[in-house]
Amino acid sequence: MNAKMINQIVDAVGGADNICSVVHCSTRLRFSLRDEKKADDAKAQSIPGVLSLVKKGGQYQLVIGNDVDLVYDALIQKYPQLQKDQAPKQAVPAKKKGIVNAILGAITGSIAPVVPLLAGCGMGKVLLLVLVMSGLLTKASSSYILLNMIFDTGFYFMPAFIGFSAAKMFGCNAFMGGFIGLAMVHPTWTGLVAKGAPIDFLGVPVLLAKYSSTLIPVLLSVWIMSYIEKGVKKIVPGMVKVFLEPMLIALISVPLALVCIGPLGNLLSQAIADGSMFIYGTLGAVALAILAALYPWLVSVGLHKALSPISIMLVAQQGFDPVIRVVALCSNMSQAAAALAVAWKTKNKALKSLAFSSSMTAYLGGITEPAMYGVNLKLKRPMYGCMIGSGIAALFAGFVKLKAFIYVTPGLLSMAMWIGEDENFILQALITLVIASIATFIATIMIGFEDPEENKEEQA
Structure with missing residues (x-):
């Protein structure tokens, strides 16, 4: 990849110090900038290889096309610090970007890195279906069972992938974000959901909801966790933070996710899906x-x-x-x-x-x-x-x-x-x-x- 293009891109967005984070989707470099006013729109759009500029959802997006992954890799190779987990706290505050932009930026930024995985697993499941329809495999065969397990993994553990990605967007520990997602699909939890017997946590009734293949519950949970993490960091002494911080974050965030936030997110997810189907069925x-x-x-x-x-x-x-x-x-x-x-x-x-x-x-x-x-x-x-x-x-x-x-x-x-x-x-x-x-x-x-x-x- 042309080093000149990388230099032009970084210069156009206000320099490496102005970049909080950068990710890419199938065609776009998506920058989260500390101060969008430092970026030069005209310069960005005039770079050879940049098709267009889109500013939406709190992101500064350069449309590259099919070679975006090569541009991203070259950018990270030259500026490796951009791939580290950096809190966007030095960026322009979300209220200046607008509430709608902040929400859209969080959703798209959290989901975009996971979409290729979901698409690949989805196509894998279709391939498996075609193999069964053609008689090359049977559902009872061990080969089918293993392949089905492989491609199911992407969807079953989707909350973990989304949690990891969302944590980066919200500026908190990415591994703790993935941890929350995994807790929501833990075998013990899924077993409780399957049994359907009423349970409580410290006397508070817990709604048994299935969280595998869901988005909104873990997004909301990690968002709340980002504030919990900030609060915990303020009170934990430095000498014990290596174990006390993650323990307290998990102790507060996971029960909160399973008792309050998860059920709320699950209801919201169902409402959106039902609303979409209602509009489709009506019109x-x-x-x-x-x-x-x-x-x-x-x-x-x-x-x-x-x-x-x-x-x-x-x-x-x-x-x-x-x-x-x-x-x-x-x-x-x-x-x-x-x-x-x-x-x-x-x-x-x-x-x-x-x-x-x-x-x-x-x-x-x-x-x-x-x-x-x-x-x-x-x-x-x-x-x-x-x-x-x-x-x-x-x-x-x-x-x-x-x-x-x-x-x-x-x-x-x-x-x-x-x-x-x-x-x-x-x-x-x-x-x-x-x-x-x-x-x-x-x-x-x-x-x-x-x-x-x-x-x-x-x-x-």
């Missing part, structure tokens, strides 16, 4: 079409990540997601088709090459940021084509009751996500893909766009 295809038409703009500002917990919860609780992943499929394919239309119509050779390659990336892997920020959003009008095509495709998807059975980014390479143990929606998903592509392509060609002139100096 159906119309609701999908409206959300799909808006989804390209949600992606452009990073708000689509706030919908990820809903999708994950639906898959965990219902066994399928008929809303968020379906809308993502329609939107992703419309972005790909709009970029393909631009590649077809433009006379600019550089734009044609970029549009075609980014279109293929979106079609195959569902990674739309290169197509969106590099082509469609820059030209503006193709985004309207995306809205039209995505909305039309969602109407069909809602009509045929399309369902996704795992949480993964929709694309041609992840079509297995539409296969369940008892249902198969691959054909409906392929038709939805074709509708989104054709409708968007035609709409983009008809709406048109201002074709940029060839830069002769760059061409030379």
